[in-house]
Amino acid sequence: MWGLQIAVAASLAVAALAVAGCAPAGSSPALRAVDDRFLPYREVMTETRHVVDxxxxxxxxxxxxxxxxxxxxxxxxxxxxxxRSAGRALRHYDSARDASAETLPLRAVSRESLGCERSDACTRRERLEILLPASHIEATPRGSYDVKIFARNGPSLVVALQPQTLTHLVARVRTERAAPARTAAQAQQR
Structure with a gap:
């Protein structure tokens, strides 16, 4: 299992949706490394998962x-x-906390409204980045690491990062750190 859950929190609780990966149960989630020589860092990312509610x-x-x-x-x-939402208001996700109520830095990368010219029901899109504390992620996980993202207008989101996902990502980071720096030619081949 890839090990990710999400719930949309409204006035009534909505059941969490589990996201299963393409890998068989018990296997590690797929990761990919990106080494862009124009960035001051190398990046290891999980595959993108889509959850619909x-x-x-x-x-x-x-x-x-x-x-x-x-x-x-x-x-x-x-x-x-x-x-989708009626009217002109975005949900405007603007803050995040983990399960220990620690405030997490949230950055809105972009916010946009699509198709609002023809009707009141618009499609809205918000791209967010939330910085997670390395000390929590790198510690041996005992359970999921839960993050709640709060909106000014509308329901909040809860994302649960499962221990196997975190363990696998941290192990890959340690491997990447131990590997010698790649040459520019090697980085372009990835």
Whole structure:
């Protein structure tokens, strides 16, 4: 199992949707490394998973950014949230917390409304990046690492990162750190 869950929290609880990967149960999630020589870091990412609930679709990717110098890795949860809504208001996701109520830095990469000219029912899209604390991600996970993303207008989202996903990502980060730096030619081949 890829090990990711998401729930859309409204006034009534909605059951969490489990996302199963293409890999057989018990196997590790697929990861890919990106080594763009124009960035100050190398990146290891989980495959993107899409979760759909009533009127909301969320594409989820977990990324580890490994600096080229000796700095600490950064873990980023990337969400691409698409939903339908009446009127002109975006949900405007603007804050995130983990299960221990720690505030997590959230950056809105983009927000857009699509197809609003023809009707009141618009398709909205918000792309978000949430910085996760490396100390929590790199610690031996005992359970899922849950993140709740709050919206000014509308339901919140809850994403649960499963222990096997975190363990596999951290192991890959350690392997990437131990590997010698790639040459520019090797980086372009990836």
């Amino acid at each position: 009533v009127d909301t679709s969320v594409a989820i990717t977990l990324s580890a950014r490994i600096p080229r110098d000796a700095g600490a890795s950064a873990y980023v949860l990337m969400l691409d949230v698409t939903y």
